[in-house]
């Protein structure tokens with residue numbers, strides 16, 4: 001499947017690539033050899049202790065400028081970078097983490113995309129300003145971007161190596177704070193959420209010398225979702241029968257909504273406003289269940305392999321369909337067609353077969369449908385409890401996978417008789433880490449609201465085939481504002 005391969009989890013090789021690009025080590029120099037050893041080290045070796053300040057706050061607060069904030073790349077790209085073309089302040093909060101049961105999600109800010117073009121741009125700016133003193137910070141920051149990266153939680157040391165190689169724990173590669181003569185800071189912090197912020201706090205202290213400043217997971221999920229839904233165009237979309245349509249949301253009509261985060265487990269949160277929410281339900285049958293059971297049943301080596309298998313599967317060999325029970329007929333009186341799954345995995349009990357007699361492809365598909373459908377259905381029931389019409393689904397279980405989204409959408413539509421709508425987010429798995437990033441200054445989104453990214457646009461106006469349907473968008477981004485950090 002093309003899409004899945006486009007978005008690999010960072011592997012050690014990627015980290016080495018980053019090192020080559022950013023740290024420019026000279027292997028012939030002894031001190032650089034040592035640095036390289038540090039970067040390549042495994043869990044037994046520590047990153048060198050810090051000598052700089054990762055989060056430094058000054059009197060005049062640097063600002064994150066969201067005007068013209070936009071997703072970079074085409075509409076199919078996964079975890080796309082968010083461009084901040086008008087960023088002029090050098091924000092110091094460069095990194096936030098969400099350390100979950102399965103995956104670690106990083107959001108970090110950088111000022112540059114590609115070094116060569118950026119160097120030219122900086123040179124021009126310096127020349128314009130008549131600056132030639134070689135000070136790294138003497139030119140204004142022109143543009144920035146938010147990057148999204150993930151690691152498997154059990155590979156936490158690779159994640160720490162990545163942070164170290166990019167100096168993200170010390171304000172980024174261009175920061176003063178990692179220069180050799182920068183003053184040491186014992187109080188360096190990184191905002192972090194998720195259970196791993198507690199579990200791995202000592203490891204971060206030990207290897208990077210930073211303290212994880214813990215933010216509540218639900219607070220962060222909600223803050224991240226609100227940020228994306230308010231500030232980023234082409235973030236939310238529907239997915240039905242293979243058709244993806246972007247939705248532009250009128251901010252005045254955003255609340256209330258149900259946020260369903262499908263991570264290892266599932267949280268369902270009724271969101272009423274900025275910081276106003278209630279976790280109304282959850283289920284332990286989630287992403288961890290699909291990956292865990294799927295791995296046991298199919299012997300797959302990776303989550304993406306399991307997902308790929310499902311694409312070649314036929315669930316009718318395992319699932320008991322209404323037609324299997326009703327002699328090939330629909331049970332139309334209660335609205336069930338012959339092809340509806342009556343009982344997931346139900347055929348496996350009625351046949352004299354062992355696990356080996358089933359195709360892993362079919363098992364994977366059956367499992368995926370069972371879990372996705374179940375989550376869609378529980379979500380709808382919770383939306384019904386509170387009279388909510390819109391359900392946004394996040395979390396990395398979704399993985400931008402068409403079949404998963406179609407199944408969830410189908411369940412919501414079927415049970416709500418078309419009253420409720422399932423929507424998905426392009427930064428699906430990064431809600432928590434974005435929320436943690438925003439939490440460097442809690443009032444950031446209020447500021448965003450005051451300036452209003454208002455787009456008078458009805459819910460559901462779709463964006464298909466490169467054309468906007470409905471009233472013109474106008475210049476949404478011109479109305480975007482700054483979040484203070």
Ligand SMILES: Nc1ncnc2c1ncn2[C@@H]1O[C@H](COP(=O)(O)OP(=O)(O)O)[C@@H](O)[C@H]1O
Nearest residue numbers: 100101102103263264287288291303395396397
């Ligand atoms: N590369 C991967 N490795 C493991 N799980 C993955 C991967 N990609 C997607 N997933 C799915 O994402 C789920 C974790 O989603 P996530 O939102 O990161 O939750 P958590 O915060 O619990 O780690 C896993 O349970 C699995 O279903």
Ligand SMILES: CC(C)(COP(=O)(O)O)[C@@H](O)C(=O)NCCC(=O)O
Nearest residue numbers: 100101263264265266267282283284
């Ligand atoms: C405990 C959790 C909030 C942790 O979040 P996760 O790492 O799964 O993203 C989540 O797994 C969850 O909501 N589980 C469902 C528990 C329940 O309500 O039954």
